Amino acid sequence: MANKLSRIPFLFILLFTFLCFLFPSLPSNTDKIQYNTTDMAWMLTATAMVLIMTPGLAFFYGGMVNKKNVISTMLQSFICMAVVTVIWFVFGFGLVFGDSVAGIIGNPSSFFMMNGILDAKPWELAPTIPLALFAMYQLKFAIITPALVTGAFAERIRFISYVFFICLFFIFIYAPLAHATWHPDGILFKFGVLDFAGGTVVHMSAGWAALASAIYLKRRSEPNHNPARVTYVMLGTGLLWFGWFGFNAGSAFAVGKLSVIALSTTMAASAAAALAWIFFDSFKGRKPSAMGTCIGAVVGLVAITPAAGFVTIPHSLAIGIIASIISNIIVDWRTRTSIDDTLDVFPCHGVGGMVGMILTGVFASQAINPANTTGNGLIFQETKLFIVQTVALVGASIFAFFGSWLLLKITDMVTPLRVSEEEERLGLDISQHGESL
Numbered sequence: 001m002a003n004k005l006s007r008i009p010f011l012f013i014l015l016f017t018f019l020c021f022l023f024p025s026l027p028s029n030t031d032k033i034q035y036n037t038t039d040m041a042w043m044l045t046a047t048a049m050v051l052i053m054t055p056g057l058a059f060f061y062g063g064m065v066n067k068k069n070v071i072s073t074m075l076q077s078f079i080c081m082a083v084v085t086v087i088w089f090v091f092g093f094g095l096v097f098g099d100s101v102a103g104i105i106g107n108p109s110s111f112f113m114m115n116g117i118l119d120a121k122p123w124e125l126a127p128t129i130p131l132a133l134f135a136m137y138q139l140k141f142a143i144i145t146p147a148l149v150t151g152a153f154a155e156r157i158r159f160i161s162y163v164f165f166i167c168l169f170f171i172f173i174y175a176p177l178a179h180a181t182w183h184p185d186g187i188l189f190k191f192g193v194l195d196f197a198g199g200t201v202v203h204m205s206a207g208w209a210a211l212a213s214a215i216y217l218k219r220r221s222e223p224n225h226n227p228a229r230v231t232y233v234m235l236g237t238g239l240l241w242f243g244w245f246g247f248n249a250g251s252a253f254a255v256g257k258l259s260v261i262a263l264s265t266t267m268a269a270s271a272a273a274a275l276a277w278i279f280f281d282s283f284k285g286r287k288p289s290a291m292g293t294c295i296g297a298v299v300g301l302v303a304i305t306p307a308a309g310f311v312t313i314p315h316s317l318a319i320g321i322i323a324s325i326i327s328n329i330i331v332d333w334r335t336r337t338s339i340d341d342t343l344d345v346f347p348c349h350g351v352g353g354m355v356g357m358i359l360t361g362v363f364a365s366q367a368i369n370p371a372n373t374t375g376n377g378l379i380f381q382e383t384k385l386f387i388v389q390t391v392a393l394v395g396a397s398i399f400a401f402f403g404s405w406l407l408l409k410i411t412d413m414v415t416p417l418r419v420s421e422e423e424e425r426l427g428l429d430i431s432q433h434g435e436s437l
Contacts, residue, residue: 033121036128039254043129043137049246050140054081054147056239060298061151063232064291064343066225068427069155070232071435076150076162083163084143084170089114092142093135095175097123100185105176111135124184126253137250138178145174145202151343152210153217153417155225156424159432161417168407169209173400177201192374193392194364194385196262197251199306199356200396207350208400210341216408217417219340221424228437230290237294241270244301248308261368262308266301269320273300276324295348299327302352307360310372315363315379323355354393361389 058077062070084092091108098110111117120131146166153162178201180186181193188200195201227233248266252259277296278288286292303323304316311319330347341347364377364385375384411417418424423431430436 033130035122035130036254039128040130040133042255042259043126043133043250043253046246046250047133047137047140049243050137050250051081051143051243053140053240053243053247054078054144056236056243057144057147058236059232060236060240060294061154061343063229063234063236064151064227065154066427067228067437068429070228070429070437072159072428072432073150073154075159075433076154076157077147079163080143080147080166083166084146085139087167087170088135088139088142092170092175093117093138095171096138096142096178097135097183100179100183103183103185103187103190104180106179106183125182128254134253141198141202141247142170142174142178145198145206146170146209148202148206148345148349149209149213151345152214152341154342155428156217156220156418157428158415158417158419159428161411161415164415165407165411165417168411169404172407173205173209173403174201177205177396177400188392188396191392192385192388194310194360194372194374194389195306195357196309196360197248197305199302199353199360200392203302203305203349203353204357204393204396205400207346207348207353208397209404210345211339211350212401212404213408214339214341214346216405216412217340219338220342221421223340227291233294234290237297240298241301244270244305248305252309258309258369264313265308265311265316266304268313269304269316269323270297270300272317272320273297273303273324276300276321277328280325280328295344296324296328299324299348299352302349303356303359305353306356307363310360310364310369311377312363312365312368315359319356319359319363322359323352326355327351354397357389357393358386361386 054077058074061077062074065073091112093114094108094110094112095106098106098108101107117132117135122129122131123134126134146169180188181195181201183189193200244266245263249259249263252262274293274297277299278292281292282288300320300323303319307316307319327348330351331344334341334344334347362378364372365380366372366376374388376382378386408417419428419431
């Protein structure tokens with residue numbers, strides 16, 4: 001059975017190659033659409049910046065695990081760049097941004113094999129750049145989201161099972177949340193939810209999937225470990241921090257005041273969160289560490305993501321500090337439970353994303369971004385936006401957690417998720433890939 005399953009990916013590649021002959025996706029529209037070349041240049045740059053976040057995440061996670069699992073952990077991030085890209089080009093872009101089906105999911109046939117995308121009208125929320133560029137930018141968000149989940153089940157998952165799971169995760173968790181939140185006909189978009197660059201779509205979905213994975217796969221045989229390379233963690237943090245400017249400032253889809261605001265709030269929140277983490281550690285009697293500084297910075301980046309284009313710089317500092325302290329507390333709580341979230345994905349990404357969503361409802365200002373038609377935040381004596389953000393948070397959390405649990409169960413029925421105890425003892429680098437550092 002296992003041998004037969006191992007042949008499926010190759011058969012898929014053959015089918016994909018055949019489809020490429022049938023759908024060349026040549027442009028047919030001779031009408032010239034006027035684009036803003038400055039905006040195009042920025043979005044091309046931002047697209048590349050967001051892509052580099054996934055290798056950055058690979059180093060960030062890879063440095064934290066045992067030495068015998070570094071390659072496996074890093075490859076779990078890298079493979080997302082291949083798997084999700086192929087799905088995106090075939091039908092994934094349509095699932096997220098195709099014609100809306102009840103505000104829940106897009107029609108996968110809308111841009112099947114990217115047909116018609118080269119001469120299509122620009123996306124209505126990004127009118128100054130080609131639709132193909134918008135699609136490439138959004139692809140990078142789809143790539144990193146399942147990669148974020150990997151830290152929760154590091155050191156104990158079979159590689160083939162993982163690849164199958166991320167395919168299901170993209171189709172049934174990421175795509176519906178992204179469509180509902182970012183498509184003008186999506187139910188969360190119409191509800192008035194503000195998510196500038198992915199607090200709900202990326203970090204909450206990954207965080208809740210991580211918690212479901214950690215619980216489902218249970219504890220490792222050897223739950224304690226020493227980080228393989230703290231220097232890898234620092235390098236990964238630097239790449240993530242750099243790429244996050246494309247992640248957040250790029251979500252303005254143009255060069256202008258809003259992109260500058262998003263860049264500024266991103267820098268402020270991450271710096272404040274890094275300091276808050278090590279200062280809070282010192283308050284608890286711990287030494288300020290490189291690991292803590294890096295984790296704190298990433299938590300700040302996570303928390304500011306939904307709010308980046310809606311809040312002021314002083315409020316972004318507050319968001320970073322609050323999220324950092326709360327995540328730090330949740331990490332301590334998690335260590336006292338039986339939940340083996342290997343790299344604390346849920347306390348950092350899941351909780352950080354939720355704090356960011358709630359604080360968007362507290363600090364968002366229509367003076368910063370007039371496109372915010374829902375209202376001002378709680379601090380401005382308005383309640384509508386805060387209620388909208390809270391309701392969306394609860395609904396998205398339930399959907400992401402229980403949906404991910406179901407997908408884990410389905411994956412486990414098709415191909416076992418966990419490696420054997422002997423494979424885990426040997427290390428996934430050798431047992432899954434036949435490689436070592």
